[in-house]
Amino acid sequence: MSTYNPFNNIMPGVFIVATISIPAWILGTAVPLVGGPVFGILFGMIFAFLKRPASLNFGIAFTAKKVLQYAIILLGFEMNLFHVFAVGSQSLLIMISTISAALITAWLVGRYLQLAGNVNILIGVGTAICGGSAIAAAAPVIAATDKEVAHSISTIFLFNIAAVFIFPFLGHTFAMSDIGFGMWAGTAINDTSSVVAAGYSYSQTAGSFATIVKLTRTLMIVPLTIALAVLSSRKAENTGSFNLLKIFPWFIFGFIAASIINTIGFLPSYICLTLAQIGKFFIVMAMASIGLNTHLKQLVVNGMKPILLGLSCWIAVAVVSLAVQHYLLIW
Numbered sequence: 001m002s003t004y005n006p007f008n009n010i011m012p013g014v015f016i017v018a019t020i021s022i023p024a025w026i027l028g029t030a031v032p033l034v035g036g037p038v039f040g041i042l043f044g045m046i047f048a049f050l051k052r053p054a055s056l057n058f059g060i061a062f063t064a065k066k067v068l069q070y071a072i073i074l075l076g077f078e079m080n081l082f083h084v085f086a087v088g089s090q091s092l093l094i095m096i097s098t099i100s101a102a103l104i105t106a107w108l109v110g111r112y113l114q115l116a117g118n119v120n121i122l123i124g125v126g127t128a129i130c131g132g133s134a135i136a137a138a139a140p141v142i143a144a145t146d147k148e149v150a151h152s153i154s155t156i157f158l159f160n161i162a163a164v165f166i167f168p169f170l171g172h173t174f175a176m177s178d179i180g181f182g183m184w185a186g187t188a189i190n191d192t193s194s195v196v197a198a199g200y201s202y203s204q205t206a207g208s209f210a211t212i213v214k215l216t217r218t219l220m221i222v223p224l225t226i227a228l229a230v231l232s233s234r235k236a237e238n239t240g241s242f243n244l245l246k247i248f249p250w251f252i253f254g255f256i257a258a259s260i261i262n263t264i265g266f267l268p269s270y271i272c273l274t275l276a277q278i279g280k281f282f283i284v285m286a287m288a289s290i291g292l293n294t295h296l297k298q299l300v301v302n303g304m305k306p307i308l309l310g311l312s313c314w315i316a317v318a319v320v321s322l323a324v325q326h327y328l329l330i331w
Contacts, residue, residue, distance in 0.1 A: 010059045010062045012059055013056040013058055013061070013289075014062060014285075016052075016060070017044075017060060017285050017292070018285060020043050020288045020292075021281065023039075025281055027039045028284065032196075034157070035132070035191065036284040036287075037284055038132075038153065038154075038287075040284040040285065040286075040287035040288035041154070041291040041294070043288055043291060044287065044288040044290060044292040044293075045291040048291060048293070048294060063286055063289035064286055064289040064290050065140055067282050067285055067286050069140060069251040071286060072133070072221075073255050073279070074258065074276060074282065075280070076255040076261075076276075077258045077259075077261065077272040077273070077276040078262065078273070078276035079215060079218070079263070081260065081263040083212050086212075091183060091213050094183065094187050094328075095187055095217055097324045098317045099128040099220060101319075102317050103125070106120045106121065106123055106125075106127070107120065113305045113308060113309060115305055115309060117148050118144040119148050121142055121228070122139065122144055122148060123152050123309050123310050123313060125138045125228075127310065127313040127317055129217060129220050129221055130214070130218045131160060131192075131194075132156060132157075132287070133192075133221070134221055135152050135153060136149075136283060136286060136287075137225050137252070138228055141225055142228055146294050150291065150294040154306075155309070158310065159190065159314045160189070162314075163188075163190070163314075164194050164198050164201070167189060167202075167318075168198055171185075178202070178203045178206040178209070181199070181202050181210070182199055182209030182210040182213060183209065183213055184318075184321050185202070185206065185210040186212070186213025186214040187317075188321040189214075192211075192214050192215075192218070195210050195211065196211055196214075221255070222252050226252065258275070
């Protein structure tokens with residue numbers, strides 16, 4: 001007589017996702033401008049063309065939802081709150097301004113383009129904070145579909161690549177200081193790898209400062225995710241399906257706890273670094289599982305609308321960051 005075993009049901013799908021994610025991780029390490037998550041979602045979309053046993057779907061769904069949340073927790077182990085507080089006094093106003101610009105632009109342009117669902121929210125959040133990681137954190141909170149996540153990740157990726165080439169050129173054109181450019185790159189470029197690439201191509205000082213600003217900006221995932229949870233709960237309340245405890249992003253508390261552990265040195269730095277790297281691999285796994293549930297033909301349909309929205313948010317954030325810096329006389 002057989003008994004139901006959740007572990008046995010989940011592991012085959014998780015194993016398949018991990019197998020796809022390993023080469024994606026390796027390629028992402030070799031080509032950081034593209035990054036593992038983009039390779040992961042791309043490989044997943046390619047393998048989605050193949051017919052697979054239905055038994056794998058349990059593990060694939062588990063990876064896309066639960067493993068994604070575990071990844072966000074583990075990413076906290078690379079956050080040093082002392083660095084956050086040190087940079088925060090200089091960059092807080094700029095971060096608030098750019099985040100507001102991204103979200104307002106996403107809402108207005110998303111309505112104008114008549115983008116249905118959660119794509120406008122995900123692109124706005126991804127542009128405002130830290131690209132794929134922010135999208136990963138927000139997706140389960142607002143119950144975004146795999147298709148919506150795939151649209152958003154691919155859009156953010158496009159402007160990450162563009163920023164690496166355009167930002168240093170504009171920085172030299174505007175004769176920005178190293179600190180000024182580092183602040184601009186750290187507050188206006190989406191993904192950490194692109195921030196690092198653009199910053200260090202400008203100068204060593206700009207690269208170091210941009211990286212710290214970017215990591216500080218990443219911490220804004222916490223209040224923004226909680227705000228999305230509250231908004232989602234109110235929407236559910238209006239439809240009669242309100243359950244704050246069910247929708248609240250409890251994994252964010254794990255992210256905060258991990259950040260505190262790393263900051264106070266409770267664990268050796270190499271352990272924290274390893275845990276953060278595992279978190280990044282989990283992100284790749286989650287993106288691969290999302291790719292496995294995404295049909296490329298459907299992704300192409302109306303594909304220009306997310307790109308136009310991403311372009312609008314990207315320009316808004318870049319301009320607002322420069323404007324506030326100019327007001328504060330940083331450059």
